[in-house]
Amino acid sequence: MPDQQVMKAALQAYVDRTNAGDADGLLALFAPDAVMEDPVGTPIKQRAEMAQLFRDGAAYGARIDLIGPPRGSHGAEAAIAFDVRFTPPGSPRLLIRSLDVCTFDEDGLITSLRGFWGPEDVSEDPVTSGD
Template structure:
C-alpha cells in the first residue's frame, strides 16, 4: 500500500499535469483497470483507454486547477483534495468547485477516482 506521502504526491502530480496541459502526466497516475466517475452519479469510465480519452479531451478545456485546501490523506489507501477548476464556458470564465477522492492500489496507482461536484458548484 502506498504511504500517505506518496498518495498526496500523486494528487499533486495530477494538479501539475492539468496546469501544464500534460495529459500523459495525469494518465500515468492511473492503473490499467482504473475506474473514473466524474461527476459522481454519471456512468463510470472503466479501463485506461477510456480514461485516456477522457483526460485528453478534458485537460485542454481547463485553464487551471487550484487547491481550495491542503490535500488530505487517510489511514487507508485513499486521499482527497478540494479544488477549483477554472474553465471557459460559452465565452465566459467559470469555476467548478470540486472534491476528488482517489483510491490507490498496492503499486501506488490510482484505481478509483470519484469527482464530487454538482450543478450548484459551477459558478460563472
C-alpha cells in the same frame, strides 16, 4: 497499503500535470484498470474515456487551484478539494468547485477517482482570466 506521502504526492502531481496540460502524464498516474466517477452519480468512465477527458481538459485550458493541501486517510485513499477553471468550446470560462477522493494500489497508482460536485457547484468563472 500505499504510503500516505506517496498518495499525497500523486494528487499533487495530478494538479501539476493538469495545470501543465499534460494529458498523457495525468493518465500515467492511474492504474491500467482504473475507473472514474466524475461527478458521482454519472456513468463510470474507463481508461479510454478518462484519456479523452484529460485531452479535453488540456485543450480547454483547465487549471486547478487547491483549496488546501492533499489529505490522507488511515487506508488506501486520499483526497483533494479544489476549484477547476476551463473554457469549453462556445462557452464562457467555467468554474467547478470539486472534491476528488482517490483509492490507490500498492504501487501508488490511482485505481478509483470519485469527483464530488453537483449542478450548484458549477458557475461562470467570476475571475476574468487571460490564461
